[in-house]
Amino acid sequence: MRLTVGQLQAEVAGALIRAGASAGMAEATARALVLAEAQGLGSHGLSRVTQYATHLKNGRADGRAQAEVVARKGGAVxxxxxxxxxxxxxxxxxxEAIAAAREHGVxxxxxxxxHHAGVIVDHLRLxxxxxxxxxxxxxxPAAMPAAGGKHPIFGTNPVAAAFPRRLGDPLLIDLSLSEVARGKVMVAAKKGEPIPAGWALDKHGRPTTDAKAALEGSMLPIGALSSPKGAMLALVVELLVTALIGANFGFEASSFFVDEGNRPGIGQAFVVVDPGALAGRERYLERVETLVVEMLKDxxxxxPGARREALRRQAEAEGIEVGDALLAQWRT
Structure with a gap:
């Protein structure tokens, strides 16, 4: 069945509300999941609805939680x-960060x-x-070993950035620090398909192309077969989003891919910079466009982000196809 973006958001929100989420939480989550699906990012889109609903029902996420600011100093929130x-x-x-950056510059x-924050760069659209x-x-939750290690310690720890442009779509950059996002392995496991060599290790620390074995084992950091750089970047992100803000480490959180487990208590961190506080907005915009023109000579x-934006616009115009079985599952 083909649904409009609005209809699909309503279906997803309804499923989450029935699972115990407040209306506000359900609607914010539905917007994010449908946006991911619209961009062709199925591993972070509709495939997560049942997972989130189960976590709500099992108490791994509190559907009645009201997020609040608990500390503030200068530009830190x-x-x-x-x-x-x-x-x-x-x-x-x-x-809060946008307001603080207007005042302090950064x-x-x-x-x-x-809990799981979906496609990180989509948060930066604001x-x-x-x-x-x-x-x-x-x-x-832990999915990658430290450099030289075998057991999972770090999450796949995505890094994202958004750079606005004068007229065109913003540059939207988003990557996990694993060789691929773990959601892709989850999708392969559900379909019974193998994964390429170099993506993951099994629970014994051996390379595997079996998606289910990979989910029981660990993901490999980017470039892990030739360099420890990916693992070092994962360490940087792990510390940024835990030590500074008091969140749980990945190895302290139960996997998102199991129904039972603890409340993950993980972290997200965002940096916002006002170009007007530095070289100035006009100079910033000119510099971005100069680089874009040079890139497009080849x-x-x-x-970055161009394909996602094209797919998003197509989905907004034509709707998104959803299986009847999935809709029936959500409606129960």
Whole structure:
């Protein structure tokens, strides 16, 4: 069945409300999941609805949580997600950070006691819309070993950035520090498909192409077969989103891919910069466009976020296809 974006958001929100989420939490989460699906990011889109609903029902997430600012000093803001789904807390943190950056030029907002935050760069759309530069970081339940290690310690720990432009879509950059996002392995496991070599290790620390074995084992950091750089970057993100804001480390959180377990209590962190506080907004915009023009001189170069934006616009115009079985599952 093909649904409009609005209809699909209503379906997802309804499923989350029936699972125990407040209306506000359900609506914020539905917007994020449908946006991910619209951009072709199925591993962070509709495939997460049942997972989130189960976590709400089992108490791994508190559907009645009300995120709040618990610390503030200068351009630094800390939000407690209160063990709820992450999206309302991240939205609060970013609105606070944008306001703080207007006053101070730069702001750092942390979200502690949180849950899975979806596509990190999508949170930064608020920042780009405000004409500011945003960076985002998050940890997740342990999925990757430290450099030279075998057992999972770090999450896949995404890094994202958004750079607004004068006229065109913002540059939207988003990558996990694992060789691929763990959600892709989850999708492969559900389909019974193998994964490429170099993506993961099994629970014994051996390379595997079996998606189910990979979910029981660990993901490999980017470039792990030739360099420890990916693992070092994962360590940086892990510390940014835990030590500074008091969130749990990845190894302290139960996997998102199991129904039972603890409340993950992980963290997200966002940096917001007002270009007007530095070289000035006009100089910033001119510099971005100069770089974009140079990049596009080479045939085949695609600006980061361009494909996602094209798919999003197509979905907004044509709707999104959803299986009848999935809709029936959500409606029960």
């Amino acid at each position: 800390l939000v407690d997600a209160k063990a709820g789904l992450a999206f309302p807390a991240c939205e609060l943190a970013l609105r 702001a750092f907002a942390g979200v502690a006691n949180s 920042v780009a819309a405000a004409g500011m530069v945003g960076m985002g970081f998050a940890n997740s 045939e085949g170069v695609r600006l």
